[in-house]
Amino acid sequence: MKLLDAFRIYPKAMFWSVVLSSTLIMEGYDTAVVGSFNAYPSFLNVFGIRAKDGSLNIPPSWQNGIGAATNCGEVIGLQIAGIVSERMGYRWTIIAALITLTGFIFIPFYAQNLTVFIVGELFQGISWGVFQTMTTAYAAEVCPVPLRHYLTAYVNLSWIIGQFISAGVLKGLVNRQDVWGLWVWPIPIMVGTFLAPESPWWCIRHGHHDRARHALRRLARRVGFDQVTEDRQLALMIYTNEMEKQVAEGISYWDCFRGTDLRRTEIVCLTWMAQTLSGSVVGGLSSYFYVRAGISTSSAYSLSWGQSGIGAAGTIASWFIMNRVGRKQLMCGGMVVMFILLLVAGGMGIPSRPSIATSWTAGTMVLLLSAVGDFSVAPVVYTIVSEIPSTRLRAKSIILARNAYNIINLAFVNIISYRQFNPLSWNWGPKSCFFWAGINLIMNTYLYFRLPETKGRTYAELDILFANHISARKFAKTRIETLQYSAEMEEMDKAQAIEEERADVVPAARADIATSQGEK
Incomplete structure (x- = not known):
């Protein structure tokens, strides 16, 4: 498929991938905001310690602790995402992470000491870990080959957009004493994720071929994506899945x-x-x-x-x-x-x-x-x-x-x-x-x-x-054709060897039977 044809046929796949990738815009924003709190006046007024020169500072050990808590939470969230996504699908895994994140934000919001704040970052990191995986996998599975690198690389752009927005927000709201901005993201992203189609590859892996067909129809425009193309693409996905099952069950x-x-x-x-x-x-x-x-x-x-x-x-x-x-x-x-x-x-x-x-x-x-x-x-x-x-x-x-x-x-x-x-x-x-x-x-x-x-x-x-x-x-x-030809020739050689072995065995067996009968 040519690139222009992919853009013409799959604008809906691009749109839904961007919608789910917006969770990483939110994560880039949130993590950048938290990372900037070390020098933020409203944060220092609550958690800062007075230095000898009179300035408020967060101790280095606590700075390391906040970053480590976030990373540890992400490691836990990533492992949970792998198990849950196989049962629930990518969409519902992301929605569940968005719901829990909305609740976890309350912990650092109402924290009165750094210990509680770090606990909040740990739990938020669990939700952020889910987004890091599901968005990349979803982008890779809903688009054709010509668009694959655009949508997977866009995941990185989502981080940067979030960080850029956070820089502007922190500068504009420097005199505010709260972090209400963290609640702006989850609800609209949750609605968009609910409306998105599930990955057709996930449906194929779980034997839901009708759901996979329905997802393919929602990801492509009918112009240039007729019934024949739909059947061919579904057949290729089923073939790929079956081939991988033969290699690794x-x-x-x-x-x-x-x-x-x-x-x-x-x-x-x-x-x-x-x-x-x-x-x-x-x-x-x-x-x-x-x-x-x-x-x-x-x-x-x-x-x-x-x-x-x-x-x-x-x-x-x-x-x-x-x-x-x-x-x-x-x-x-x-x-x-x-x-x-x-x-x-x-x-x-x-x-x-x-x-x-x-x-x-x-x-x-x-x-x-x-x-x-x-x-x-x-x-x-x-x-x-x-x-x-x-x-x-x-x-x-x-x-x-x-x-x-x-x-x-x-x-x-x-x-x-x-x-x-x-x-x-x-x-x-x-x-x-x-x-x-x-x-x-x-x-x-x-x-x-x-x-x-x-x-x-x-x-x-x-x-x-x-x-x-x-x-x-x-x-x-x-060249794939060469590998396939070699594999076919290898199978033919094995079949021919078996036939030759059978041909040699049968006359020998008959001769042995005739000899034994003559002796009798």
Whole structure:
């Protein structure tokens, strides 16, 4: 199918995918708001501790605790989502998470101490973990191949939109003493999710073929999607599901580590970990980095707000590049550029007394680092982790990959990164970029040898490539027809060998019978 035909036939699939992805706009908004509370006047008036200079501050240990609670909650929510979604479907799992989130917001809203606030963040993290998986899996399953990378990469854009909105809201409501803005999102998103069709792939996996047909009709316009096309698409989905059942019967977490699915699970987990380990964590803590590099606080927050806008533009630009150069080339190429930027930024921290020029150079490198990451690594990761798994294990594979990402974030962002920048700890300043450049190089080497190219492949084709143990560097050039022909020839050879064996056995058996009768 051509791209223009996909846009013409599947606008409803795009719309419903965007509706469900809006849960991540909400999550990006909420997490950014909570992350900014450390310097927010109304928050500091309630939870801040008076420092020697008279200013109110949140102790570093509590800052780490708030971030860790959120990540731990997301890990729990992700695991719950994998179990519940197999029983209830993607839509009802998201709706249940939205209902619980609406209730969990009451905990930090009425918190009078940081302990209660952290408990609230833990419970909210459970709901946020559900959104991280279901939206990506849904986007991958409701759209045809030409639109797949647009809608899966849009998931990353949703995060950025939420962060950008939060920056404007925090600036505009700086004198307010509440956080009512957290309740704006769940109800309208809940209504939209209720009206959306269920993933047809989920229906096929559970034997609901009539529901799958109904979902296909709701996802496509009747123009260009006639009865013949509908029957053909449904037949292909059933065939793909049956083929995967022959390779791996189960759909549990344990099945993600069996047979060819072990390789797929390894790739999606390490690929999502590479998003943080590429050095993007420096961009995620950009405001703190800018201040530690010597830039004024007001300029630092202005750069961070501009960084969100640049990130959104970068993600949109990636839509038009990803299908031309491919997923692997875009990700590995982006990490090479980020490696160079990290070396330059780290070099600006070598002078013992950084000048204004070196401080702004380091800040500019981090700004470019974030822009390159949002153009390459960040959006392409969502496409890769949704395409690599088998359709029967997609949701659970994405959950495992996202949890690997959250655990790395827990260790590197909440423990290592703050200590690298903090003057009361390691105080590396911009020199910490050298550390991330080394990690970036290690992860990019892994991706070069292990990450396959999935551009333009259907899920059935990817199943065949993995089943035949095609190496990652040969994925793009391998012809499926050749593999199918080889498999058919192998089956014919086996059948012919069996027939020849039977032909040899029958005369020999007859001769033995004749001999025994003659002896008698």
